[in-house]
Every structure is written in structure tokens, then in C-alpha cells.
Amino acid sequence: MPIPQPLPSHHECTGAMRSVRDSLDLLGGKWKLPIILGLSGGPKRFKQLQREVTGITAKMLSKELKELEMNGLLTRQVQADAVPVAVTYTLAEYGHTLFPVIEALHAWGQQHRAHIMRPAPLPAPPTAVAEEVLA
Amino acid sequence: MPIPQPLPSHHECTGAMRSVRDSLDLLGGKWKLPIILGLSGGPKRFKQLQREVTGITAKMLSKELKELEMNGLLTRQVQADAVPVAVTYTLAEYGHTLFPVIEALHAWGQQHRAHIMRPAPLPAPPTAVAEEVLA
DNA sequence: GATAGTGGTTACCCAAAGGATACCGGTATC
DNA sequence: GATACCGGTATCCTTTGGGTAACCACTATC
Numbered sequence: 001m002p003i004p005q006p007l008p009s010h011h012e013c014t015g016a017m018r019s020v021r022d023s024l025d026l027l028g029g030k031w032k033l034p035i036i037l038g039l040s041g042g043p044k045r046f047k048q049l050q051r052e053v054t055g056i057t058a059k060m061l062s063k064e065l066k067e068l069e070m071n072g073l074l075t076r077q078v079q080a081d082a083v084p085v086a087v088t089y090t091l092a093e094y095g096h097t098l099f100p101v102i103e104a105l106h107a108w109g110q111q112h113r114a115h116i117m118r119p120a121p122l123p124a125p126p127t128a129v130a131e132e133v134l135a
Numbered sequence: 136m137p138i139p140q141p142l143p144s145h146h147e148c149t150g151a152m153r154s155v156r157d158s159l160d161l162l163g164g165k166w167k168l169p170i171i172l173g174l175s176g177g178p179k180r181f182k183q184l185q186r187e188v189t190g191i192t193a194k195m196l197s198k199e200l201k202e203l204e205m206n207g208l209l210t211r212q213v214q215a216d217a218v219p220v221a222v223t224y225t226l227a228e229y230g231h232t233l234f235p236v237i238e239a240l241h242a243w244g245q246q247h248r249a250h251i252m253r254p255a256p257l258p259a260p261p262t263a264v265a266e267e268v269l270a
Numbered sequence: 271g272a273t274a275g276t277g278g279t280t281a282c283c284c285a286a287a288g289g290a291t292a293c294c295g296g297t298a299t300c
Numbered sequence: 301g302a303t304a305c306c307g308g309t310a311t312c313c314t315t316t317g318g319g320t321a322a323c324c325a326c327t328a329t330c
Contacts, residue, residue: 014187017172019244020237024165026247027240030288033159037152046307053152057289062308084296084306094250097243102155104239105162108232109154112161115229164317181278195318197279219277219326273330280323287316293309300303 026071027101031056031064036095037102039074043090065089073098158236161206166191166199168240171226171233174209178225200224208233 027033031053038044038052050061068074073095079086162168166188173179173187185196203209208230214221 016237016241017169017188019241019248020168020172021165021244022248023240023244024168028163028165030159030163034152034156037155047305052149058308059290059310060288063288087307097246101236101239101243102151104236105158106151106154108236109156109158111232113154113157182276192319193278194280194320198317222278271330273328275328276326278324281321283318283320285316285318287314289314290312292311294307296306298303298305300301 023101027098029064031060032068033098033102033105035061035064035068036073036091036098039089039091039095040099040102043088046087046089049089068095162233162236164199166195167203168233168237170196170199170203171208171230172237174224174226174230175234175237178223181222181224184224203230 034053034056035049038049044052046058046061049065050056050058053061056064065074065076069076072092074092075090077088077090079088169188169191170184173184179187181193181196184200185191185193188196191199200209200211204211207227209227210225212223212225214223
């Protein structure tokens with residue numbers, strides 16, 4: 001008799017798995033959601049956005065904006081009459097549907113910062129415990 | 136006359152930006168959240184988890200599990216007496232705090248799939264929309 | 271004893287993501 | 301004239317993601 005297997009999981013979660021991975025395909029990477037967040041306060045121009053999303057390079061910002069536009073999350077307007085040409089990025093209606101996602105990440109990040117601040121709440125480190133107990 | 140700048144943004148969002156990016160640093164990448172989701176149904180063993188998170192290679196799964204364990208999101212138990220050695224991964228208490236994040240991504244991914252399915256939406260006047268909403 | 275299968279890890283290597291820097295044409299400011 | 305802003309693009313480079321395959325300890329089968 002080899003190994004007693006734990007519970008076989010209900011397959012309820014496999015549907016959720018697909019949706020989550022769909023989302024990650026679109027929103028994955030370091031910058032997409034920060035950019036959306038940056039635009040949440042209203043339309044912005046390129047350099048303005050780059051200052052807001054600190055650390056992003058022009059190349060990355062340009063690339064990510066293209067992808068977000070292709071997915072209908074934001075729109076790009078060019079004022080050709082302005083001099084020099086002015087480019088404005090606006091969060092599309094559809095982009096607003098991401099606010100719950102961003103809010104969840106914001107809340108978690110906030111509590112996580114608080115979480116790692118407090119000192120060791122438990123006497124024993126959980127890592128080596130299991131092996132010691134069973135050894 | 137230079138360029139008319141749009142609204143200067145309220146700096147309210149820069150705080151949110153930090154939290155969101157903290158979260159993405161920890162949870163970013165293709166696999167972390169799917170793995171958490173896979174463990175949400177109860178403790179699982181390595182191969183079991185690999186079958187659940189379809190497409191992940193053993194190497195990636197091993198690496199991601201290490202990182203998640205280091206961040207206290209899951210625990211790893213080794214039953215040294217079992218033969219062959221059995222390794223079980225369990226979602227930690229703290230890992231449960233990610234459920235809102237996963238739920239938000241799940242909901243968005245689901246509606247997005249529906250969203251890209253329907254053809255050209257509505258060039259129609261907004262009055263019709265209001266009637267629909269009230270219907 | 272030879273072979274094959276399993277759970278899990280590791281070494282080797284390639285492709286993609288992402289960063290640094292330079293540059294463009296035009297305008298405005300010092 | 302020198303510098304800076306604007307909206308990017310092109311080039312080069314490093315880091316990471318991720319695939320392949322070998323490996324270990326053990327067990328089962330022929």
C-alpha cells in the first residue's frame with residue numbers, strides 16, 4: 001500500500017481556474033494594472049503618465065499602452081493641431097470594470113505591508129517543523 | 136503658448152499605486168495565483184497539484200511553491216516515513232486572505248470572456264440603454 | 271536481476287520580458 | 301547658444317520565465 005492520498009478535490013475550482021488565467025493573460029506583467037490605476041484619475045498625456053507610474057521606461061510604457069488599447073481598456077487621442085503633437089490617453093468605459101481587481105490588490109498589498117511589519121508572532125519557524133516532528 | 140495640460144491628478148492614487156505594486160511583486164507571474172487557487176480546495180500533493188494547474192512544468196511548480204512558502208502563503212509538510220516520501224502542500228491561514236483577489240480576477244475573466252464574444256455592441260443612442268437598464 | 275513507473279529535484283539551455291541609453295524633430299525658456 | 305520638454309523609436313544588454321531531460325530513492329513486475 002503506497003501512500004494514502006488526501007481528499008480528491010471537487011472540480012468546482014477548475015472553472016474558476018480558467019477565468020483567472022484568462023485575466024492574467026491580459027493583465028499580467030509588471031505594468032498593466034499600475035497604468036490603469038494611473039489613468040483612473042482622468043486622462044493623461046504620455047510623460048505625465050510616465051511620471052505617475054514611477055520606474056517605467058518610455059519603451060515599456062509605449063508597448064503596454066498599445067496592448068491595453070488593443071484590448072479596449074483605454075483610448076488614445078492625438079491632437080495633431082497642437083504643437084508639438086499632443087497625445088492623450090483615456091481610460092475607456094471598459095477599463096473601469098477593472099477597478100474591483102485593482103481595489104482587491106490595493107487592499108491586500110496594504111494589509112500585507114502591515115503584516116510583514118509586526119515581529120515574530122509565533123515561537124517556532126514553520127519551515128523545518130514538519131520534518132522534525134516526523135523524523 | 137505651450138500646451139494646455141489636462142487636469143493635474145490628485146495624488147490620492149499614488150498611495151494605492153504602491154500597494155498594488157507590492158502585491159504584484161509577490162503575486163506576479165503566470166502561476167502564483169492559479170497555484171493558490173488549486174490549493175483552495177484542500178491540501179494537495181505535488182503531482183496532484185501539477186495536474187490541477189494544467190500546463191505548468193514540474194520545475195516551475197517547484198520554484199513557485201518555494202516562493203509561496205517563503206512568503207508564508209502555504210506550508211510544506213514532508214512525511215518522511217511514507218514510502219516514497221510524501222510531500223503535501225497546504226494553503227496557510229494567510230493564503231486565504233488572497234481569496235478576494237482571486238475572486239476579483241475570476242469575476243473579471245468570466246465577464247471578459249462574455250464581453251469579447253458579443254459582436255459589435257451598440258452604436259445606438261444612450262436612451263435605449265437606459266430603458267434596458269430599467270427593464 | 272532487468273525493467274519500468276512514481277514523486278520530486280536539479281542542471282542545462284533558449285526565448286521572452288524588461289532595463290539603459292541614445293536619438294529624432296520641433297518648440298519654448300534662460 | 302544651451303538646455304529642457306514632448307512623444308515616442310531603435311539598439312543593445314541583463315534578468316527572468318520556462319522547456320527538456322537527467323537524476324534519486326523506492327516499489328512493482330516479469
